[in-house]
Structures are given as C-alpha cells and as structure tokens.
Amino acid sequence: MMKELFTHYNIGHFINQPSNQTEFEIMQFDNMEEPNVDDIHKHTFYEIIWTEKGVSKQTIDYKEYEVLPNSLFFISPNQVHQFEEWKPLKGGTILFTEDFFLLNHNNKDKLFELSFLDNFYANPCIQFDKENFRDIKQTIELISNEHKRHDKSETITQALLHILLAQIQRCIDTQTEKPISKNYLVVFKQFKNLLEQHFTANQTTSFFANHLNITSHHLNLITKNVTGKTSSEVIRARSILEAKRLLTFTDFTVSEIATQLNYFDSSYFAKLFKAETGKTPIVFKNQMSEKYRIR
Structure with a gap:
C-alpha cells in the first residue's frame, strides 16, 4: 500500500473545527475565516464554489482553471486541490459528503448520474448565463436560509441540495449537443x-x-x-x-x-x-x- 502524499481534510477542517464530523456546510466568502489547511490537499467531500463577482484561479492535479463571475467550480473527493485566494470574491462554498447526499436513499447511482461530479474528464468550472445563474442562486439562498435556522432540517437541506444539483445538470444537458447516457x-x-x-x-x-x-x-x-x-x-x-x-x-x-x-x-x-x-x-x-x- 502506497503512503498517502497529501492530507485528507474533512468539512470540519474548513470551518476550523477539525473534530467536528459535520456532513454539510454552506458559507459566504464574506463571513469565512481562512481555513487552517495545507495549500495543497485532498478533500473527503464534495465542494461547490459559486462566484458572483471577481475572478480567481484554482488548480486541480496540475491543471489551472480561471474561475469567472456567474460560475460554479466543482471539487470531488481525492482530487489534489491547490487552495487559492478568495478574499476579493463575492460568492461562497457548499460542502457536502457522499453520505449526506445519499441520506435515506439506497441507490448510490443517483450520485454517479451527475456528470459534473467525480468526472475528472469534465471541466470542473462551468459558467452560466445570467438567467440560469439567477435560478441557481435562488436555490443556494434557500439552502443558506434553511441552514441558518435554529430548527434546521437535514431532510429539507438535502432535498434543496438535490434540487440544486438537478438544476445544474439540466443546464449542462441543454448546453450539450448529445448528453451522455x-x-x-x-x-x-x-x-x-x-x-x-x-x-x-x-x-x-x-x-x-x-x-x-x-x-x-x-x-x-x-x-x-x-x-x-x-x-x-x-x-x-x-x-x-x-x-x-x-x-x-x-x-x-x-x-x-x-x-x-x-x-x-x-x-x-x-x-x-x-x-x-x-x-x-x-x-x-x-x-x-x-x-x-x-x-
């Protein structure tokens, strides 16, 4: 067995609570503390970064990507990700584990059916037109509002996350001449x-x-x-x-x-x-x- 080269971080590390076993988090860049993680690392979870304004660069396994306004950037577990500057950006990040996505669902294929996750051959950065990005942002706001409630519900948060991911997949499919089966x-x-x-x-x-x-x-x-x-x-x-x-x-x-x-x-x-x-x-x-x- 080969020794691991990179630190694997869970969601808790990104909210500076390493022992916190949370399986879901949503944060606006404005309110984020810089996480105490190595610049180059692996995640045990999925991350969706949404950018409303500003431009940043992200690196995944030696490929550099420019992240533009009205875009989403996807990071999957086990990809080697280089942490980039996020302070000048308007937007935020959604972090969730596979278990959270599949909560009360027996069919793991549900996650595999999303072409933009776990696919190292798909572009992890997707820019949307204003109308589609507005719809996506509305769902992100619903997720954020639910997560802030003192009586927040995992079931509702997960349902809204499924809606968000289905919206993203629909946008990708309509932009693709022949969507993959x-x-x-x-x-x-x-x-x-x-x-x-x-x-x-x-x-x-x-x-x-x-x-x-x-x-x-x-x-x-x-x-x-x-x-x-x-x-x-x-x-x-x-x-x-x-x-x-x-x-x-x-x-x-x-x-x-x-x-x-x-x-x-x-x-x-x-x-x-x-x-x-x-x-x-x-x-x-x-x-x-x-x-x-x-x-």
Whole structure:
C-alpha cells in the first residue's frame, strides 16, 4: 500500500473545527475565516464554489482553471486541490459528503448520474448565463436560509441540495449537443472507482471489465463516450498522474516510482511518461519541485 502524499481534510477542517464530523456546510466568502489547511490537499467531500463577482484561479492535479463571475467550480473527493485566494470574491462554498447526499436513499447511482461530479474528464468550472445563474442562486439562498435556522432540517437541506444539483445538470444537458447516457456515466464512474483502488497494479482493460461484468469492448465504448479516450488510455493516465504527484512531492527516483506503479522497465516507463506529458520524468521533477515544494 502506497503512503498517502497529501492530507485528507474533512468539512470540519474548513470551518476550523477539525473534530467536528459535520456532513454539510454552506458559507459566504464574506463571513469565512481562512481555513487552517495545507495549500495543497485532498478533500473527503464534495465542494461547490459559486462566484458572483471577481475572478480567481484554482488548480486541480496540475491543471489551472480561471474561475469567472456567474460560475460554479466543482471539487470531488481525492482530487489534489491547490487552495487559492478568495478574499476579493463575492460568492461562497457548499460542502457536502457522499453520505449526506445519499441520506435515506439506497441507490448510490443517483450520485454517479451527475456528470459534473467525480468526472475528472469534465471541466470542473462551468459558467452560466445570467438567467440560469439567477435560478441557481435562488436555490443556494434557500439552502443558506434553511441552514441558518435554529430548527434546521437535514431532510429539507438535502432535498434543496438535490434540487440544486438537478438544476445544474439540466443546464449542462441543454448546453450539450448529445448528453451522455446515465447508464454510461454510472458504469464509467464504477470503473473509475475500481481504477482508484487498483491503479498501482498496472492492470489491463479486461481486468476492470471482468470486475464490472461487461466485455472489454463495451467498457471501451463507454469510456470513449464519456471521456473521448480508450479504457487503456484512462488507465495509463491514472498511473502517469500518480507518477507526477510522486515526482513532485517525494524524493523517489524514476526507477523507484516505476516499480511502485508496477512498471518494471523504468526506461519504458520514462518513454510512456514523455509521450503523455511531453517531458521526461527528470525534467518534470525539476520544474515541479521548484514550483510546489518548499525548500
């Protein structure tokens, strides 16, 4: 088992109450204390940042995103997120766990059917037109008002959260020429969860297809439909992402990293890395260590 490189924070850490096991929180930027968390970290929960005014930058796994007004930004569990400046912004953040979303619902697929959550191939930043953003903001205000009540109800808050997420999905679907089928999304996210458990073993598409009780051909079809990539490309990209994290945040050699990811020919692994990133592992390590590591 590979040692975790990043601190996993729960919602309590973001309200500066680390021992608080709360599963839902909503905060306006104006009233937020800066959380005492590492700049680079992982969440155990989902976060939706809404921005009414101002511009900020967010980084998720080496990709930088500009967050503009009238937009929402989504962070899912296990993504490596870099904390950015939020003081000049007008807006806020909604934090919720998977358990809170599924409270009194037995069907976990309900969460998987939302294309903008847990999908590392979807753009985590979505800008809306004024009319749609106004509707979304009205629901956010209802959630906020409910959460402030002394007799607040988890059931009502969860119902309003479901409405908000359904509104967001509707906006995305109307902007998409051919929305992805819910069944495909569910299977893809099951594949992604399995990959998260087994990526260090460098397994083949057929290994994951067998676990999902479908053929390799069908898994490929689904993955291509959701991401535009083959299953093998998605599997390889997950290994390369871990290699990037290890190169940036540890002192392991390229050969040690290749071995940890079950590539026993380090020169073959280095070629794969360069094909995927355009840089050799050593060049990448030097550039990223300078950017992210405190000397």
